[in-house]
Amino acid sequence: MAQLIYSGITSLDGYVADSSGNFDWSAPDEEVHAFVNDLERDAGTYLLGRRMYEVMSVWETMGGPDDPPVIQDFARIWQGADKVVYSASLANPTTPRTRLERAFDPGAVSELKASAGGSISIGGATLAAAALRAGLVDECQIFLNPVAVGGGLRFLPDGLNLRLELQEERRFRNGVVYLRYRTVL
Numbered sequence: 191m192a193q194l195i196y197s198g199i200t201s202l203d204g205y206v207a208d209s210s211g212n213f214d215w216s217a218p219d220e221e222v223h224a225f226v227n228d229l230e231r232d233a234g235t236y237l238l239g240r241r242m243y244e245v246m247s248v249w250e251t252m253g254g255p256d257d258p259p260v261i262q263d264f265a266r267i268w269q270g271a272d273k274v275v276y277s278a279s280l281a282n283p284t285t286p287r288t289r290l291e292r293a294f295d296p297g298a299v300s301e302l303k304a305s306a307g308g309s310i311s312i313g314g315a316t317l318a319a320a321a322l323r324a325g326l327v328d329e330c331q332i333f334l335n336p337v338a339v340g341g342g343l344r345f346l347p348d349g350l351n352l353r354l355e356l357q358e359e360r361r362f363r364n365g366v367v368y369l370r371y372r373t374v375l
Contacts, residue, residue: 197331198318199213200345204346206315208339236268236310237321239275275289322346322347331369335365354373
């Protein structure tokens with residue numbers, strides 16, 4: 191069975207975007223980006239909310255010969271994976287290997303986990319909240335940035351009751367700390 195992994199870059203106070211929707215403070219440096227690439231290399235499928243899909247779709251055109259190797263590497267990873275976008279408002283996906291679902295269906299995600307060849311990465315805090323509440327997330331990977339933004343979109347939703355067990359940690363030169371947790375049932 192494939193693992194469903196929720197990964198995100200957060201502020202120290204737990205936000206993926208500030209109260210204005212900005213997340214420019216979260217841009218990874220080369221060391222962190224290379225580490226993220228290695229984590230994402232096994233992802234055969236990305237589950238994405240509309241906003242996260244719109245942000246990530248730039249990877250269809252990034253990664254050219256003039257881009258740094260770490261950018262080229264992630265572009266290959268992104269382009270090589272299937273994508274499922276959950277949106278009631280998106281007219282059509284704009285990227286290859288992408289299908290559109292109008293609503294999050296926990297049963298369908300369970301079936302995907304049972305049949306997927308690689309890991310499944312879920313992106314977008316709102317979509318991930320639905321998967322967390324449904325008990326579908328196997329692992330949370332958090333990149334804590336040494337910045338507080340004071341409010342915005344939380345990595346973990348309010349009201350979530352979840353037990354986690356630390357599996358791995360790493361500190362990067364730029365002050366980012368990586369934490370990998372397994373969910374405990």
